[in-house]
Amino acid sequence: MLSKVKANYHWLIAAIALVAMFTCGGIGNSLAGITLIPITESLNVSRGEFSSAMMVRSVSMILMNLFSGTLLVKFGYRKMVTIGLVISTLGYAMAAGSQTLPVMCVAAVMEGAYGLCTNAGNPRLLSSWFHRHYGLVTGVITAMTGLGGSVFSLLFGKIVSNLGWRNAYGITAGIIALVAVMIAVLVRNKPADMGLKPYGEGYVPKNTKKDREDYWDGYSFAVLKKKSSFRLLVLGTFLSCFCVYMPFSVLAAHVQDCGMSAEFAAGVQSLLMFMLAAFKLAFGYLSDKVGTKRMSMVSLVAVVAAMLLLAGIKTPATAYLSAVVYALALPICGIAPMLLVTTLFGYHSSAKVMGIILAMTSVGNMLAAPLSNLLRDMFGSYRPVFLGTAVVSIGVILLYLVIYKLADKDRKEYERSQQEITA
Numbered sequence: 335m336l337s338k339v340k341a342n343y344h345w346l347i348a349a350i351a352l353v354a355m356f357t358c359g360g361i362g363n364s365l366a367g368i369t370l371i372p373i374t375e376s377l378n379v380s381r382g383e384f385s386s387a388m389m390v391r392s393v394s395m396i397l398m399n400l401f402s403g404t405l406l407v408k409f410g411y412r413k414m415v416t417i418g419l420v421i422s423t424l425g426y427a428m429a430a431g432s433q434t435l436p437v438m439c440v441a442a443v444m445e446g447a448y449g450l451c452t453n454a455g456n457p458r459l460l461s462s463w464f465h466r467h468y469g470l471v472t473g474v475i476t477a478m479t480g481l482g483g484s485v486f487s488l489l490f491g492k493i494v495s496n497l498g499w500r501n502a503y504g505i506t507a508g509i510i511a512l513v514a515v516m517i518a519v520l521v522r523n524k525p526a527d528m529g530l531k532p533y534g535e536g537y538v539p540k541n542t543k544k545d546r547e548d549y550w551d552g553y554s555f556a557v558l559k560k561k562s563s564f565r566l567l568v569l570g571t572f573l574s575c576f577c578v579y580m581p582f583s584v585l586a587a588h589v590q591d592c593g594m595s596a597e598f599a600a601g602v603q604s605l606l607m608f609m610l611a612a613f614k615l616a617f618g619y620l621s622d623k624v625g626t627k628r629m630s631m632v633s634l635v636a637v638v639a640a641m642l643l644l645a646g647i648k649t650p651a652t653a654y655l656s657a658v659v660y661a662l663a664l665p666i667c668g669i670a671p672m673l674l675v676t677t678l679f680g681y682h683s684s685a686k687v688m689g690i691i692l693a694m695t696s697v698g699n700m701l702a703a704p705l706s707n708l709l710r711d712m713f714g715s716y717r718p719v720f721l722g723t724a725v726v727s728i729g730v731i732l733l734y735l736v737i738y739k740l741a742d743k744d745r746k747e748y749e750r751s752q753q754e755i756t757a
Contacts, residue, residue: 343522344533347463350520351456352475357513358419358448360482360607361506366703367586367603368490369499371596376499379435381587382711385704387435387442388583392700394446396693410523411459419514421447423507430503448510457672457688462524466534473618476669480610480661487607491600552680553748555687563740564679564687570733571691575667575698577727578637580719581644581660583703588716592647602653609661610668617665618673626673627738633670634731636663641724645717667695678741680748 366388374384405414425444432438456475464471493502525532558564581588585606589599621629640660647653671691676684709719 340528340530343528343530344463344525347459347521348471348475350516351459352478354415354513354517355456355475356478356482356485357509358422359476359479360484360486361509362448363479363483363582363607363610364486364603365490365502365506366583368487368494368600369502370584370587371590372494372499373438377433377435377438380711381584381707382704383435384438385707387438388703389700390439391442391446392696392703394443396696396700406458412517412521412523415521416514416518418447419510419517423511423514426503426507426510430500430507459521459523461684463532464534465532467622470618470622472672473615473621473669476618476672477611477614479668480607480612480614480664482611483607484604484611485607487600487604491597491604495597552676552682552684553744555683558679558683558687561740561744563737563744566733566737566740567674567678568690568694570730570737571667571671571694572698573726573730573733574634574637575695576702577641577698577723577730578663578667579699579702580706580723581641581716582664582699584706584710584716585644585657585660588644589647589653591716592653594650594653598650598653602657605654606657606661609658610664613662614665614669617669621669621673626670626677630666630670630674631731631734633663633666634727634734636660637666637727638724638731639663641720641727645720645724667698671695678737678745 370381370384374381377384421444425441425447428444429438429441432441457472460472460475461468490502493505522528552558553561586596586599586603589602590596594602617629617633636659640656640663643652643656643659647656671694672688675687675691679687706716706719710716713719
């Protein structure tokens with residue numbers, strides 16, 4: 335029995351990553367939005383002022399992402415993610431007892447440590463254990479942030495209504511602590527630690543255009559960092575995530591501002607998270623079939639459509655429709671960056687590039703949430719904010735088309751140089 339479990343440990347690793355993303359990612363996608371209004375009313379601060387806590391949490395996650403490549407290589411996923419989740423647990427526990435905004439900000443710095451689990455950590459762990467079906471496995475697991483967000487949106491909606499936001503934060507601390515214990519006990523950083531090989535090691539992809547697109551070694555980071563395609567992708571990642579995150583943490587509040595109840599708003603956010611799970615899964619599967627670049631463009635177009643729909647919410651039906659289209663847009667800041675890195679630049683320097691790109695997703699989130707609330711305080715509504723975001727998003731689509739063209743050019747130059755070396 336034990337030998338059979340060991341032989342299939344790849345799938346246990348995938349299951350652990352799935353549970354971690356469901357809980358930590360789901361909580362990260364739901365708690366802030368559900369508790370925004372009750373916390374600001376409890377602490378007697380404006381939404382713009384409370385955005386400072388959201389910002390410092392994002393700063394914490396940015397720093398985690400920037401240094402994650404080096405830390406994960408040096409200390410391994412198991413140790414670093416366990417430490418990160420313990421710190422996050424303490425942060426949520428501190429927030430549960432907070433009476434002032436400064437204390438909430440300090441707690442938020444600690445809360446952001448869970449990003450080691452949901453952002454840079456999981457791609458590295460999965461790429462070590464899976465050489466085949468990496469896109470599909472990554473899609474399934476990252477989809478859990480959406481499914482978890484759907485479940486926790488409803489759960490926290492009930493908890494906040496019946497027990498208050500402080501109990502919601504306390505329960506969150508307990509859940510993250512359990513995940514930390516699970517990872518510390520069960521995870522192994524790489525198959526070799528158990529005398530195993532990666533799943534699909536030696537797999538030779540079919541000789542199709544799609545496979546040739548995704549499977550290549552790529553430039554070293556020293557060369558890649560000088561390429562315009564890389565620099566523009568850093569900018570494009572920031573801008574796309576800045577745009578797509580403008581409504582993310584304020585969706586429930588926006589729905590309530592449109593005249594609907596807090597319980598209905600929690601249901602809309604739950605629908606968003608559920609559809610996000612489905613679209614992330616579809617994104618990973620279809621990326622393996624038709625290519626990551628095409629799927630990323632679908633999400634970018636959906637960003638524009640989602641902003642226009644969100645700005646026009648007037649009825650429950652339009653609120654639900656907005657949530658579904660918005661869910662289609664969100665993979666551009668979830669699974670898309672992870673897959674685009676290897677598609678555009680190869681595997682050689684993917685660990686370092688991944689940390690930088692994921693840091694940009696956090697920078698976009700960090701600036702979007704407070705700016706959205708500050709502009710709402712200025713205009714009295716989120717509607718002008720979302721309309722302006724739609725305009726910026728059109729420019730982002732054009733930027734990504736330029737990035738793809740430059741990356742294709744770099745790829746051809748790389749392949750030509752490799753042919754000259756082997757000739």
